Amino acid sequence: MKKIIFSIYIDIPEHLLDETGYSKHARTNKHRVERAGETKDKLVAYKNKLLWTQKAYADEIGADYKLYTYDKEFIDYYLYCKGVYENLPMYHIINYYKNYLLQKLTEKYDAVFYMDIDVIPQTREDIFEVHDMRKLWAKNNNELAEWG
Secondary structure (H helix, E strand, O other): OOEEEEEEEOOOOHHHOOOOOOOHHHHHOOOHHHHHHHHHHHHHHHHHHHHHHHHHHHHHOOOEEEEEEOOHHHHHHHHHHHHHOOOOOHHHHHHHHHHHHHHHHOOOOOEEEEOOOOOOOOOOOOHHHHOOHHHOOOOOOHHHHHHO
16 A cells, blocks of 8 residues: 655744634734734744654655645645635645645545644554544545635
């Protein structure tokens, strides 16, 4: 069985941290940008350690590991989403991107697992063997993204 674990690390540009999109409540929360900035700073500080622990776990269980970043593929996807619905916030686009990547990776892999970048695996058990993969799935939300 060909398997992969992947994560996403999008270093959101400062000018997009306060991208409120269609949420009227986001605009009234004065601490939102401050919290987003703190999270951004902590992820920058610990990125390598987080990446190494996830990669080591993938190696331990015989899975490939891939980290997706703020690269051309993501920028193209971001621009596509903005073209469909211009007020879609960055955080929503990143979540839709996860689903897009899940779908894309199933073309090459038998088993795909997404792990948030801030998850530190604390086991040597193989996620693909411990859980019945026939009962786990991801919903394709592209219809919702296009609907807005």
